[in-house]
Amino acid sequence: MRTRLILSFTLVVLVSIASMVLVMRQSAAGEVRLFLYGGSANLDQIKSELESYYAANGSWQGVVLPSGKGRSSGQGTGALGGQRLRLYDPDGKLVAVSNTSDQAPASLSANELAQGTRLTANAQTIGYLINAGGAGAANGQESQLIRRLNNAALSSGAIAGGVALALAFFLAYGLLRPINDLRRAALAFGSGDLAVRVPNRGYSELATLARAFNQMAEALQKAEASRRAITADIAHELRTPLAVQRANLEAMQDGVYPLTSESLQSVIEQNHLLTHLVEDLRTLALADAGQLTLDCLPTDYPALIQSIVEDFTPQCTPHGINLTFTVVPPIPTLLIDSRRVTQILHNLLSNALRHTPDNGQIELRMVSSGEQVELTVHDSGAGIPDEALPHVFERFYRADASRSRAAGGSGLGLAIARQLAEAHPCAAHEGATHKGAAHEYTDQSSTPQGSLDAANHPAGGAIFTLRLPVRQQALWPGEIAQE
8 A cells, every 4th residue: 555655746846847748848938939040041041142242232232131020930031030130251251131220240250250141152151140139128038038938937837737747646545445445334334234335446455454444344254143142042052951850840849759769860860961051061161262281291192092982882782783993003103182082982983973874984084194193983774965065063953953952962063172272282272392190201392283183084984083182292201202
């Protein structure tokens, strides 16, 4: 923007100066030429006529010089623009003058004659034609010259000013139009119209600002829509277990249900659901605020996953689901928060169990790619609908909208799992140096970030891929640095 303004005003100044100089030069040159040399274009013709006159008469007897009255307009030899012509013979004696009021000297020296135009006939000098200039102050032509130059200056100034104003108008219009668009959009945006957008024209700084404004407006509009949807979803999720609790408590209060441990069990179950939902929301809020703490320790990753698989096996057996875990060695020791990683796996396996039919298969496979360790969870279910695939990690999203919370979960599990995966490595949250139980390690800024992705497997079913970063050059207890 600053560069464009500087260039714009520079252009106005340069064009104005160039216009003034051009007009002044043409006008002044013409006026000065007329004043100093008016009629000089006819001197050659006068010289030729005088030489012809002398050749025909043999002397200057009876010669008459043109009077030169009036302003030069190209009308014959008399158009001398007020010039005073003097004719001298070869000896320097005055022969004739063009203006009878001219007080010409009766004779001139050889040096003074040399300043004039030599007249010749038959290769002999027959005289000298002296141009003594304009009548000057006597005829008031000096004041005329000044007046003409002033008029020329006023004309050139008016022309330059007009050109400068026209350029300034068009440049100002072009520069201020996007600013006005942005101002109107900002006012509308400030009044609550999040759908307003700024026209995007070109690739200038203002166009970049307009694109940034539009991106900000779109992000805030999506955030506002997401906030409203989440608020509605939270209200819905809380209302159902609260309604069940209230109905059971009122039934026990009215004597419909006896006040026994069995009748209180449904109330306790609903309370557990509420507690779980509130804890999920708290985890997401901490992750969004960047305050999710990780207790990172050197961890045997395959052993941790194996223990989780063993915990889920009893849930798979009644449905005939085969849960397997394969490790492709070598797998390095990871610096992770085992409690948070366990939470990720619980969400992934719970999701897989809900969507795997009886007598199906859930396969876990772990392999190291150098900078990351990749763990895949593949089920033999129907897979994820294509239209639902981009949204599976959104909060409160369920591919099957008809599922209840009890059957389909809260819709927060996968969102939490991704947040926890992306919270690794610990350096992003804990600082450059982390201390745990009897150990200390140093993070490397080049460590890649953890991630969690979802896709449909070519062989059928859904596959979730969890990638956790491998520590780089960190010393733990029991390790010896190599010199």
